[in-house]
Amino acid sequence: MITVPDQFYSTLQEKYRTALAGGHLTFDGESASHELIDYKINDKTFQCHLTELKSLEHRPEKGTVAKNPFAKPEPELTILSEFGEKNEFKLVLNKFPVVPAHFMLVTNTFISQNTPLSPSELSAIYALLMGLKSDGEGKNWFAFYNCGPESGASQPHKHVQFMPLPTNYQPFTAKIVETSESFIPDQTHEPLQDADIPFAHFVAKLPSEKEKLTEEYLAMTFVSLLQRTLSVLKAHDANHISYNFCATTNYMMLVPRSSAKFDETLGINSCGVLGLILSKNDGTTALIKSTGFMSILEAVGFPKTAGEASNEYMY
Ligand code: AMP
Numbered sequence: 001m002i003t004v005p006d007q008f009y010s011t012l013q014e015k016y017r018t019a020l021a022g023g024h025l026t027f028d029g030e031s032a033s034h035e036l037i038d039y040k041i042n043d044k045t046f047q048c049h050l051t052e053l054k055s056l057e058h059r060p061e062k063g064t065v066a067k068n069p070f071a072k073p074e075p076e077l078t079i080l081s082e083f084g085e086k087n088e089f090k091l092v093l094n095k096f097p098v099v100p101a102h103f104m105l106v107t108n109t110f111i112s113q114n115t116p117l118s119p120s121e122l123s124a125i126y127a128l129l130m131g132l133k134s135d136g137e138g139k140n141w142f143a144f145y146n147c148g149p150e151s152g153a154s155q156p157h158k159h160v161q162f163m164p165l166p167t168n169y170q171p172f173t174a175k176i177v178e179t180s181e182s183f184i185p186d187q188t189h190e191p192l193q194d195a196d197i198p199f200a201h202f203v204a205k206l207p208s209e210k211e212k213l214t215e216e217y218l219a220m221t222f223v224s225l226l227q228r229t230l231s232v233l234k235a236h237d238a239n240h241i242s243y244n245f246c247a248t249t250n251y252m253m254l255v256p257r258s259s260a261k262f263d264e265t266l267g268i269n270s271c272g273v274l275g276l277i278l279s280k281n282d283g284t285t286a287l288i289k290s291t292g293f294m295s296i297l298e299a300v301g302f303p304k305t306a307g308e309a310s311n312e313y314m315y
């Protein structure tokens with residue numbers, strides 16, 4: 001198991017404060033306003049955390065392999081230049097965060113953002129989530145990975161991101177795993193999927209015992225969720241492999257994606273599928289409210305498959 005250095009959380013905070021004070025990063029959340037919006041389906045209420053932010057212009061829309069900010073991350077943003085069992089990763093602060101101390105696990109050599117998470121990447125993600133849980137001032141950190149052209153990613157170099165959830169915010173996933181057993185990654189067990197939620201989402205509850213989160217267990221769980229995701233993409237003749245990955249120490253979730261944007265204007269990534277929606281102007285805020293976030297997620301995902309039995313056309 002990869003260990004996170006002692007004092008990682010204070011190193012992260014210190015690096016963030018210094019980078020901000022030195023003008024090496026732009027905190028975009030200063031002028032943000034937040035609103036919790038309820039969305040009712042049948043007898044259930046789901047919550048969306050809407051952030052309205054008018055100053056996100058700093059953030060580059062799309063990176064390219066030639067102009068890749070993660071090939072040589074800025075030293076002032078680099079929290080650790082070597083991390084992982086083989087020192088194959090770096091930990092780098094997001095240069096345009098909406099939430100303070102938003103950071104990323106970046107591969108040292110170029111690997112495409114269209115590739116699935118490897119066992120060593122999953123181990124590194126969980127080592128960090130465990131470290132943040134024990135040391136992170138009680139904040140509820142999650143990891144996310146936007147994979148593929150329609151996932152909402154903007155940079156082509158492989159990066160997994162880490163952000164704390166807003167205080168007192170419970171995404172729908174927390175409810176799904178509340179009362180279930182931990183996932184057994186074999187051919188006979190199905191991941192969890194709430195039948196009231198209109199879009200396909202595959203959730204695995206993880207065992208609470210830390211020692212059970214071995215690299216093998218994490219990899220097999222990821223592969224089980226990826227199998228279901230690929231089956232949905234195949235069933236809809238998608239010509240790309242795009243999905244969002246969201247993870248906490250309690251669960252892992254994959255959501256297949258049909259489109260990176262709703263209505264060609266509102267970008268949705270892994271934060272979005274957890275109900276953290278970012279609006280950049282009043283028009284978009286009005287659109288989000290009138291459409292409802294679950295309908296937005298339905299439009300950028302695929303129809304739910306809850307209750308559907310596997311068949312021979314599936315992976
Ligand atoms: P994504 O849009 O999900 O692919 O995430 C890429 C993230 O990288 C965005 O949230 C950007 O804010 C961030 N970013 C862009 N350029 C840089 C840079 N030069 N250094 C660090 N982070 C960056």
Ligand code: AMP
Pocket residue numbers: 051059098099152154266267268269270271272273276277278
């Ligand atoms: P972009 O396409 O880079 O403008 O990113 C827009 C998407 O980023 C939003 O729709 C959210 O899914 C996601 N996002 C990133 N950071 C946050 C945040 N702090 N709060 C809410 N949503 C976020």
